[in-house]
Amino acid sequence: MAENQVATYSNKPISEKQKSEEFQEHNRTYKGFLEMAKWSCIVIGIILIALYFIFIH
Incomplete structure (x- = not known):
């Protein structure tokens, strides 16, 4: 469940690239x-x- 949640300030869908970059930054x-x-x-x-x-x- 947690791997599907990403902090965002937008209602737009989050791409796999954005998820990957978020995880790398984390x-x-x-x-x-x-x-x-x-x-x-x-x-x-x-x-x-x-x-x-x-x-x-």
Whole structure:
């Protein structure tokens, strides 16, 4: 069911090419989100390690 639904602001039918482009854009956005989450975790880890050595060690 979800694969047949596409967000649109028009009553015109959506072509297969438009659906394909929409899905590709969704994949790029999701991949960007995952990259941002990964690098955020890495940077936070580095900051925590630095704080440990500055204040505790």
